[in-house]
Amino acid sequence: MSKKILIADDDSSIVDSITMILEDEGYRVDTPIRSHDTFKTVKNTKPDLVLLDIWIDHEDGRNICRKLKSDGVTSNIPIVIISASQGAAQMAIEAGADDFISKPFEIDELLLKIQKNLRRGQTHGLKILI
Amino acid sequence: MENTIYIASLVFALVVNTFLALYLIRTKEQSVALLAFVVFITLISVWGYPQFLINTFRIENYMFTYLDKISVVGYTFLPIAFLVFVLAFTERLDSLRNFQNVLLIFIPPVLFLYLSWNTSLLEYHTVDTIIHAPWGLSSPPSTYFIVFLIWFETVMMASLIILIKFLIRTYDSLKRRQAFWIILSALIPLVVGSITDGAMPAFGQANIIPMAIPLTSVMGIIITYAVLKHDLFEFSPTSIISSIGEGVVSIDSKGRIVFANDSALEMLKVEPKNIFGKSYFDVVRLRSEEGKVIPLKDRPFHRALTIRESIVGNYYISTEKVRKFSVAMTVNPLIKNKKVIGATVSFRDITREKEIETSKDEFISVASHELKTPITALKLYTSHLERQLSKKGDAQSILALSKIEHQTDRLLALVGSLLNVSKIKTGKYVYNMVQFPAQAIIKDAILTTRPLIKSRKIIVKGSTRRTLYGDREKLTQVLTNFITNALKYSQKEIIILVKDDNKQITIGVKDFGQGIEASDVKHLFEKYYRSKKDEYSQGLGIGLYVSREYVIAHKGKIWVESRLGKGSTFSFSIPI
Numbered sequence: 039m040s041k042k043i044l045i046a047d048d049d050s051s052i053v054d055s056i057t058m059i060l061e062d063e064g065y066r067v068d069t070p071i072r073s074h075d076t077f078k079t080v081k082n083t084k085p086d087l088v089l090l091d092i093w094i095d096h097e098d099g100r101n102i103c104r105k106l107k108s109d110g111v112t113s114n115i116p117i118v119i120i121s122a123s124q125g126a127a128q129m130a131i132e133a134g135a136d137d138f139i140s141k142p143f144e145i146d147e148l149l150l151k152i153q154k155n156l157r158r159g160q161t162h163g164l165k166i167l168i
Numbered sequence: 169m170e171n172t173i174y175i176a177s178l179v180f181a182l183v184v185n186t187f188l189a190l191y192l193i194r195t196k197e198q199s200v201a202l203l204a205f206v207v208f209i210t211l212i213s214v215w216g217y218p219q220f221l222i223n224t225f226r227i228e229n230y231m232f233t234y235l236d237k238i239s240v241v242g243y244t245f246l247p248i249a250f251l252v253f254v255l256a257f258t259e260r261l262d263s264l265r266n267f268q269n270v271l272l273i274f275i276p277p278v279l280f281l282y283l284s285w286n287t288s289l290l291e292y293h294t295v296d297t298i299i300h301a302p303w304g305l306s307s308p309p310s311t312y313f314i315v316f317l318i319w320f321e322t323v324m325m326a327s328l329i330i331l332i333k334f335l336i337r338t339y340d341s342l343k344r345r346q347a348f349w350i351i352l353s354a355l356i357p358l359v360v361g362s363i364t365d366g367a368m369p370a371f372g373q374a375n376i377i378p379m380a381i382p383l384t385s386v387m388g389i390i391i392t393y394a395v396l397k398h399d400l401f402e403f404s405p406t407s408i409i410s411s412i413g414e415g416v417v418s419i420d421s422k423g424r425i426v427f428a429n430d431s432a433l434e435m436l437k438v439e440p441k442n443i444f445g446k447s448y449f450d451v452v453r454l455r456s457e458e459g460k461v462i463p464l465k466d467r468p469f470h471r472a473l474t475i476r477e478s479i480v481g482n483y484y485i486s487t488e489k490v491r492k493f494s495v496a497m498t499v500n501p502l503i504k505n506k507k508v509i510g511a512t513v514s515f516r517d518i519t520r521e522k523e524i525e526t527s528k529d530e531f532i533s534v535a536s537h538e539l540k541t542p543i544t545a546l547k548l549y550t551s552h553l554e555r556q557l558s559k560k561g562d563a564q565s566i567l568a569l570s571k572i573e574h575q576t577d578r579l580l581a582l583v584g585s586l587l588n589v590s591k592i593k594t595g596k597y598v599y600n601m602v603q604f605p606a607q608a609i610i611k612d613a614i615l616t617t618r619p620l621i622k623s624r625k626i627i628v629k630g631s632t633r634r635t636l637y638g639d640r641e642k643l644t645q646v647l648t649n650f651i652t653n654a655l656k657y658s659q660k661e662i663i664i665l666v667k668d669d670n671k672q673i674t675i676g677v678k679d680f681g682q683g684i685e686a687s688d689v690k691h692l693f694e695k696y697y698r699s700k701k702d703e704y705s706q707g708l709g710i711g712l713y714v715s716r717e718y719v720i721a722h723k724g725k726i727w728v729e730s731r732l733g734k735g736s737t738f739s740f741s742i743p744i
Contacts, residue, residue, distance in 0.1 A: 062555070
């Protein structure tokens with residue numbers, strides 16, 4: 039079964055273009071219907087990875103990130119934060135995100151980060167199983 | 169009454185002169201020139217009133233003598249008052265600082281006055297010697313009156329010559345206009361009056377009409393006209409400085425305030441009586457743009473006095489009643505006879521400009537941030553399409569797409585540069601200071617620019633083993649900017665020059681391109697500057713601006729040497 043990735047970004051062009059690429063790569067892609075539903079959607083659908091914009095509809099993506107990481111059900115899901123500002127890497131790590139990618143990015147860079155974090159998520163999951 | 173007309177003209181002259189004197193003395197802007205002029209017309213009245221009384225009433229002998237002696241004071245000092253006025257007006261008062269000159273000017277009238285009062289060498293002052301001229305009564309001249317007359321005319325002529333020379337030489341249209349009206353008005357009573365009241369009696373033609381005093385009424389009328397119509401005396405340098413929008417404060421060499429114009433008083437919210445003579449440093453507190461208190465020895469006033477040059481900068485100033493506000497300030501040393509006698513500080517409130525600048529930078533920051541998102545999407549769509557097409561092997565479409573991609577990257581680079589500038593301006597830029605080998609700057613920069621270099625030749629001359637403390641990435645960026653520019657503007661080889669003189673490390677990039685116009689050189693490191701010739705090349709010209717900010721943050725220097733047609737060398741140095 040192919041991996042499921044959730045994209046939470048309030049810019050439809052980003053969601054659309056990433057979806058197109060990821061689906062082409064064989065991933066299943068999901069997006070929350072409304073961005074402020076992100077936490078609920080992740081909890082319900084349990085994706086294998088979350089791509090999270092640092093600002094969603096004036097809401098601080100880091101809060102969503104912290105919430106997800108502190109919830110038992112979702113804490114193991116890798117989160118990659120997307121941001122346009124350079125200082126955001128530090129902020130992303132502080133918020134507990136697993137990785138960070140800054141706009142603008144190349145396809146290959148994005149795919150690499152997704153693969154890397156999916157693998158890490160797997161080993162993480164395995165550890166829990168053991 | 170045979171002298172009615174004479175009396176009437178005397179009355180007219182005296183009324184006009186008195187009112188003129190009162191009017192001028194009450195004008196707001198007092199100057200030595202104005203005061204001397206008021207003295208001048210007052211002396212005419214001193215001369216005229218006794219004449220009026222003598223001619224109007226039947227006067228006793230002792231009274232006649234008394235009045236006539238007062239009258240003498242008036243015309244004896246008249247030429248001196250006029251001379252002082254002319255010297256002040258033409259800004260030559262300095263010549264009166266010399267004691268010898270003062271004696272030379274004041275001894276003759278005092279001497280003449282003494283002789284006139286106490287002897288009969290110059291004039292007679294008794295009723296029985298009085299002459300009945302057609303229009304009035306006059307004291308007859310004596311043997312040596314001619315000596316007095318020659319002195320009188322000489323001083324008057326000298327004053328007029330100074331004034332006329334000034335009129336010819338000066339380029340100050342206001343002063344020219346003023347000088348013209350003064351010459352015109354003073355010339356009439358002086359020339360004609362000298363003939364009728366001086367020369368004619370001296371040569372025995374005493375029974376002529378004495379015209380000097382009535383003619384001064386003509387002068388009074390002309391000057392009144394000039395005052396009302398042409399603002400004569402209104403536009404003194406002081407009134408101009410007082411009215412300008414910039415705050416102007418003059419300070420003597422001991423730091424005491426000697427002058428402050430209206431704008432300065434208003435901006436600093438101080439009363440003249442509370443600041444004149446007070447220490448400037450007690451009245452005005454100064455902070456740097458970063459908000460730090462500037463120590464006394466580093467204040468622009470002291471620096472201007474020490475290096476004897478103007479100091480220009482932006483500061484925060486505050487006083488007892490005013491909270492700190494931003495000013496653009498210029499401090500000019502006042503140098504007289506090679507001696508620094510003080511300084512003049514001029515300043516302008518730039519709070520509004522600063523606000524605009526900040527909001528503009530914020531706008532750029534937000535705008536470029538917002539621009540990044542659609543460009544990212546654009547890039548993603550393009551690469552996706554490229555992948556699809558490469559599976560199908562559509563080489564032609566891929567070529568077109570790669571061009572779209574290239575342009576997208578260009579757009580991104582521009583947005584990135586804009587963001588950088590706004591970051592530097594808002595002070596957001598964080599420098600990652602580390603110890604690193606200086607040579608790494610050259611290696612890193614060449615590595616970064618390799619895709620651009622292609623077949624071009626880059627020669628590195630010199631090297632260093634020194635370790636630098638600084639932001640490796642940002643210093644590399646400076647050199648990268650230099651190399652990128654050199655590649656853009658020159659088709660020949662490029663030389664990277666490295667110099668280490670134990671004090672600083674200098675890195676330069678020499679190209680053999682077209683060179684830079686001298687007029688462009690000084691603006692080259694400004695924000696958004698681009699040469700007019702440069703319309704076809706890329707970039708917003710902020711690369712050099714950013715480079716300058718980086719280098720300055722390292723306490724270094726950045727400069728360019730260029731010769732048209734030969735090429736340019738861009739260099740920066742970082743102290744060790």
